[in-house]
Amino acid sequence: MRSSLGAAVVGSGPNGLAAAVTLARAGIPVTVFEAMETLGGGARTLSHVAPGVVHDVCSAIHPMALATGFFREFELTRRVDFVTPEASYAHPLDGAAGADAAIAYRDIERTASELGRDGAAYARLYRPLLDRLEGVLDVALGGPVLRWPRDLFGAAAFGARTLEQGTPLWGLRFSEQVAPALIAGVAAHSIGRMPALTHAGVAFVLGALGHASGWPVPVGGSQAITDALAADLLAHGGRIELGRPITHLDELSAFDVTLCDTSARGLVEIAGDALPAGYRKRLTRFRYGNAAAKLDLVLDGPIPWRDPRVAQAPTVHLGGTRDEIAAAEAEIARGRHADRPYVLLAQPSAFDAGRNPAGVHAVTSYTHVPSGSTADVTETILAQLERFAPGVRDRVTAMRVTTAAELGRENRNYVGGDFSAGQVSMRQLLARPVLGNEPWRTPARGVYLCSSSTAPGPGVHGLAGWYAAKSALRHEYGLDAPSLAPSLALGGESS
Structure with missing residues (x-):
């Protein structure tokens, strides 16, 4: 009984x-x-940087909240208000790369139109995944791998593209640096050497969601x-x-x-x-992977991006070209800290103005570091941010750094800072x-x-x-x- x-x-x-x-x-x-x-x-979402100002302790923007099985069954959008910008994520670049930034809009044609000569190739890469999005999500997020995919064509499209972008073949499709950087910024959500099949899979799941349902900001955090x-x-x-x-x-x-x-x-x-x-x-x-170290900022105004279009996106990937990101991730894999690391930044204030006091902008960011690192990444992250947003230091009024070791102590699931x-x-x-x-x-x-x-x-x-x-x-x-x-x-x- x-x-x-x-x-x-x-x-x-x-x-x-x-x-x-x-x-x-x-x-x-x-x-x-x-x-x-x-x-x-x-x-x-906590007030742990400055009184009356809230930051998300880890996840801030939620591409899986609108399109994946559990939250659709739960009808999350009937329970939580979301703001879903037209731009899902942005990738600032130095002008030497051929552009000041790449923007992933929900409209894939608009995205492609701003990617120069590689725009058409980028659209051909993602469009079949959008046409078969349910099949892509099934093979990537459907549970155990020991089962037959529900949509063989969707699984095949996802597998072929993952094989291409997850191996040294990743440069064959493109002739310039902007589109590959945009893809690499999403792929680097998964910490590790690049190219890799897992990173490519992440890029196609999150990227396809960015072009389908978008990357939404939950109102209130x-x-x-x-x-x-x-x-x-x-x-x-x-x-x-x-x-x-x-x-x-x-x-x-x-x-x-x-x-x-x-x-x-x-x-x-x-x-x-x-x-x-x-x-x-x-x-x-x-096995547990390498880690993240976090920097939360309070600014007295929006980030002064060199390319104003970057302000349209709630998520920003900092790191430069695909080769720069790959080199930084290789350093982390060797157990070393990168001088110019990949940084993921969330800027929700422009999309959820009521979350914090008027004129206050709460920014969440993290960078990749070796597992268990005790390094203070404040200057490293600020340098990467200043690289693409000159003058941003002058707008910082408060900050809080969390090392990888501290992240692991705050949340026991994050062993060594592996979130x-x-x-x-x-x-x-x-x-x-x-x-x-x-x-x-x-x-x-x-x-x-x-x-x-x-x-x-x-x-x-x-x-x-x-x-x-x-x-x-x-x-x-x-x-x-x-x-x-x-x-x-x-x-x-x-x-």
Whole structure:
């Protein structure tokens, strides 16, 4: 006979909350245990730089929020207001590259028209992916890899382009530097040497979303997504306990099922001998990648971009040409800090003016560093920013740097500062964290892993939690996945 406590979810990141919402919607009593005093993991928005000014602690712009399976089923856009600019992301360049910037608009034809001689080649690269976007998302984010793609033509288009741009063939299509730089800026969201198949896959998923549904800014910050998930959980009888770190699964022995939004290493730490020795060994072999170090800025005005078009995009990729980005990423892979590293910057203030006081611009940025780095990246990031926005230093009124080591301490899933909760390599996308049809289900009865350490990998999409919860419903309760569509609040409690 099952206990009345139902399911426990360890961790309240987007995947943990997605799992909890799915279980609660199916009628399972759910309690979420969060070690921190605030909810959301990497999808939190805090005032930690200057009083009254908020920054997103990790993810700020959300290309997967409008188009991926869980959030579409959840109908996130009915619960959270988004601003989706016409420009999804921008890539500033020195004039020597043939342009001052490249802009990825939702309109691919407009994008191509500003890419010079390579515009037509760029459009031919992405247009088949847009025509088969559902098939592309299915093969990239559809869960376990040991299955037949739903759309063979979409999978083939995605695979062929990934093979081209993920290998030394990546330069054959283009004759200039602007279009390759635009693609490299998106590919470098995944930390590691370039070219690589995984990086190319990231470029095509995120790039296609940029040209389809866009890269939206959640009004109020990423916390709005977390709050919408938490509200639905509470409305369906779920409970949330903040400031409740779980150090061992024995603490949750009264629950039927436990879903862990932890890293693979974190699961080993809290599960111990509850996991078979062979499975534990495989999890301990799961590799973590290099890291990010973060710089949050408060400015008294917008960033003075040399090319004003860059202000049209909420996300900006700094790093120069594709060759420069590849060289910087190679330095990180060697365990060294790059002098001119890749920097990802989010500038949401222009699109969500009510988030912060009038005239105040909150900017979030991070750069890639070796795992566990304690380096202060303030000057490195400011130098790259000043390179493309002369005079920006004069507008900075406050700042806060977070080293990779500190990032790992603030969020235990980010081992060594790896915010992907595991290296994004071809091997670890095929076996994340182990190879199997249901990589979320562990050999221990009733124990599931639902973090970015599992398929389909990193990103604010909730998919790992959704897939793990559906697996648990099927195996532990004999239930089908419930509807996630909005409904009237049913009441709930938080502690």
